[in-house]
Amino acid sequence: MTMQRKLVIWGASGHALVVADIIRLRGEYSIIGFLDDVNLDRHGTEFRGIPILGGKEQLDDLQRVGVKDLIFGFGNCEARLRLSVLVRAKGFDLVTAIHPRATIAVDVPIRPGTVVAAGAVISPGATIGENVIINTCASVDHECIVEDGAHICPGVHLGGRVSVGRAAWIGIGATVRDRVRVGQRSLIGAGSVVLDDVPDGVVAYGVPARVIRKVPPNDH
Numbered sequence: 001m002t003m004q005r006k007l008v009i010w011g012a013s014g015h016a017l018v019v020a021d022i023i024r025l026r027g028e029y030s031i032i033g034f035l036d037d038v039n040l041d042r043h044g045t046e047f048r049g050i051p052i053l054g055g056k057e058q059l060d061d062l063q064r065v066g067v068k069d070l071i072f073g074f075g076n077c078e079a080r081l082r083l084s085v086l087v088r089a090k091g092f093d094l095v096t097a098i099h100p101r102a103t104i105a106v107d108v109p110i111r112p113g114t115v116v117a118a119g120a121v122i123s124p125g126a127t128i129g130e131n132v133i134i135n136t137c138a139s140v141d142h143e144c145i146v147e148d149g150a151h152i153c154p155g156v157h158l159g160g161r162v163s164v165g166r167a168a169w170i171g172i173g174a175t176v177r178d179r180v181r182v183g184q185r186s187l188i189g190a191g192s193v194v195l196d197d198v199p200d201g202v203v204a205y206g207v208p209a210r211v212i213r214k215v216p217p218n219d220h
Contacts, residue, residue, distance in 0.1 A: 004028065015073050031050055063092075093112070115133045132149065136154040141160040150164045171189050185215055186199070
């Protein structure tokens with residue numbers, strides 16, 4: 001029997017539960033705890049039977065007890081990218097979490113830290129970056145490019161050759177027409193239909209989607 005590697009999940013909210021469920025189903029890692037830097041009063045308690053160990057101050061101690069693997073369990077796109085630099089500098093490896101009921105073409109590279117949830121479909125020729133979330137029942141069609149830190153929310157449909165920029169957020173149930181680019185850090189509202197390119201750093205929504213405003217700093 002292969003010994004499971006120890007894993008910590010950074011985040012302790014709803015998305016962390018999804019990540020933890022995928023990790024358990026895969027059976028490759030043993031989850032030793034969550035980290036939570038938002039709700040400090042939860043330190044030392046349990047979240048669905050798994051201890052909340054503390055916040056980022058625990059990273060050095062985790063290294064000392066042999067924990068080398070980590071994955072993020074929260075949706076903030078830019079925070080996942082920013083904190084990945086920190087955890088790698090401390091010697092951690094980012095792992096992927098791919099649900100066994102996701103469908104991924106054999107030629108699709110999945111970079112470290114990425115989460116692919118149940119029912120997601122990723123078609124041939126697509127490229128998926130680091131710390132990406134392809135959420136429940138989302139579809140990413142042929143030759144799409146999803147850059148680092150992007151979040152493709154539940155029920156999103158990306159047409160063929162769509163490009164999603166770094167740390168972009170595509171809201172629940174949105175549809176993006178083939179060959180359209182969604183810019184870096186841009187936010188697409190739930191249920192939107194995106195027919196034209198969306199520039200970097202804006203909020204766009206509607207049917208068809210229209211640019212509404214710029215994204216303020218820290219608005220992820």
